[in-house]
Amino acid sequence: MKYLFLLTSALAVANPAQAQDDEVIFADRVIDTTAITVLATGSRLNIDKAGQPISVIGSEEIASVQGPDITRVLERLPGVTFARNGGLGSTTSLFVRGANSQQLLVLVDGLRVADVAAPGGGYDFGNLTTGGLGRVELLRGSNSVIWGSEAIGGVLALTSRDLNGLEASAEYGARDTFDGQVTGGVSGEGYGVTLNGGYVTTDGLSQAASGTERDGFHQYRASGRAHLNLTPDLTASLVGRYTRGKLDIDGYPAPLFEFADTPEYQKTREIGGRAGLAWTSDALDLNAGYQVSDARRRYYDPTFGDAPYSETQGQSRRAELAGVWRAAEAVRVDFGADHEWSQIDVDANDREKANLSSGHASVGWYGDRFTLAGGVRYDDHSRFGDRWTFGANGSFVVVDQWRVRASYGEGFKVPTLYQLFSEYSNPTATLAPEKSRSYDAGLEYGDRNGDLHLALTGFRRDSRDLIGFTSCSGAICATRPFGYYVNIGKARATGFELELGARVSETLRAQAAYTYVKSTDRTPGSFDEGTDLARRPRHALTVSADWTPVKSGPLTGFALGGDIRLVSDSYDFAGEFGRIEGYVLGTVRASVPVGENLEVFGRVENVTDEEYQTAGGYGTAGRSGFIGIRARM
Secondary structure, three states, X not given: OOOHHHHHHOOOOXXXXXXXXXXXXXXXXXXXXXXXXXXXXXXXXXXXXXXXXXXXXXXXXXXXXXXXXXXXXXXXXXOEEEEEOOOXXXXXXXXXXXXXXXXXXXXXXXXXXXXXXXOOOOOOHHHOEOOOEEEEEEEEOOOHHHHOOOOOOEEEEEEEOOOOEEEEXXXXXXXXXXXXXXXXXXXXXXXXXXXXXXXXXXXXXXXEOOOOOOEEEEEEEEEEEEEEEOOOXXXXXXXXXXXXXXXXXXXXXXXXXXXXXXXXXXXXXEEEEEEEEEEEOOOEEEEEEEEEEEEEEEEEOHHHOOOOOEEEEEEEEEEEEEEEEOOOOOEEEEEEEEEEEEEEEEEOOEEEEEEEEEEEEEEEEEOOOEEEEEEEEEEEEOOOXXXXXXXXXXXXXXEOOEEEEEEEEEEEEOOOHHHHHOOOOOOOOOOOOEEEEEEEEEEEEOOOOOOEEEEEEEEEEEEEEEXXXXXXXXXXXXXXXXXXXXXXXXXXXXXXXXXXXXXXXXXXXEEEEEEEEEEEEOOOXXXXXXXXXXXXXXXXXXXXXXXXXXOOOOOOOOEEEEEEEEEOOEEEEOOOEEEEOOEEEEEEEEEEEOOOOEEEEEEEEOOOOOOOXXXXXXXXXXXXXXXXXXXXX
């Protein structure tokens, strides 16, 4: 009963000053940009034309959630759970429909941000905050036909805001947490520039749940995007991002070698940029670009000196061309080609490299009521060889806004350079890419950001050739005494997603996202065969409601809100060992305008002071309060 009052009175912020952030004026029409996606085909397409399940969160909703923690935004999406090794800034893994976190392709302003030097080659969401963020798109299900490697679990695209003016905000709260940011931009006919900078710091909490020493986090961030119309049909664009942070971590000190407080810390630096040219015409659009992404991590233990005891650095460069040919009124061909160079520094004197060349094409019929598309992709990797990938999807409007949709997608993920060349690589065989086949079908009414939305989707994903770490056996032990990487795994994820959203009245909006997913190990003969994968809860539910009083009188502009997040039990280790208890968390928040250009906001997270964990043995925050101010010019 202690959560009943939260569930029945959860109310959320709806900021009138940002009401137009998710709309653009095109000719004499106002277009809701949350109804458009690039994830289905690689080019702009209305979401209701796509057969795949895609959800979009706009800038107004992101601002209403408040705070720098990106997971509080992402957990509003169906299919999403996460595990975090401590407080804000700690290693954070995102699981979509039970897929490994490293099997989710992550794009930030079009940049692929995976850390190619990491063992699994995935992205650590602990380094990403909501600062300057204006849009979130999530495609669930395998889609390597369009997006290539990593898109086994899906594709997550995060886009910065475009702003004409100046906005600054700052908030302070529990554990001496401060988050400040400034966003400014100018735009006119044929040009636009937006810059964002921010700083977040917190004393944090003990990473080890059993510890007493707080582990802090500090991060500087900067990003920018610009475009310039060189001609009416040709546009040049530039994107850049930079983050630099320090995170205190715990370890396994002697003599017990158990997880406990230590003075260790890590420093992380991420930098990336993309330059592009886009050409548009009545029948053909082309988009060419070149991007660079670089990530470096250094680990320190002051107990043994000032020099880092471990360091990883990886870089990827990518040249790409994508386009769409509108061959007829309802027929379009989406196509693309790219070449990627990646490298890691294994040690001070050893640098390993790999190349990947790809090409794809998809043909689709996009009628008023019926759509059907199918495509193929070819990839050639310098280390493991080539790979063909297929996919198809379609949708049909049954009546009014009711439509059915279905999709089949294949995915793959190339072995990481760490798996191929580190001291744990397999010297006797070349790793094959991880592969998947996913199927889903659903019934949907309206869209997620409309007045009424309902979506029910059933799904299944089969994965094979999963790369795992095996213990040493045989002659290989002479060079790999601790073990090595090998293709040993199979897995299956089945379940369904339910989304509900409604504008209950002029002042109240409510929404919910529920996911059931059973993710099991299906490796033949394995000790773990038939058991749940680690850190994959079967049930996850987020319920939110937005309430804003009428736009007149003393409460004009005031907003009050809340969310409830329910997650079921899971296991910390393969084989269903180390039970992690499920939990229920509630957040309440409010905002109030002060004049025309100033807003004061605040929230309380984990209202009931729930004790919980998302990763076994790692600490989490109790009841926490925050207050902030936002100014616009």
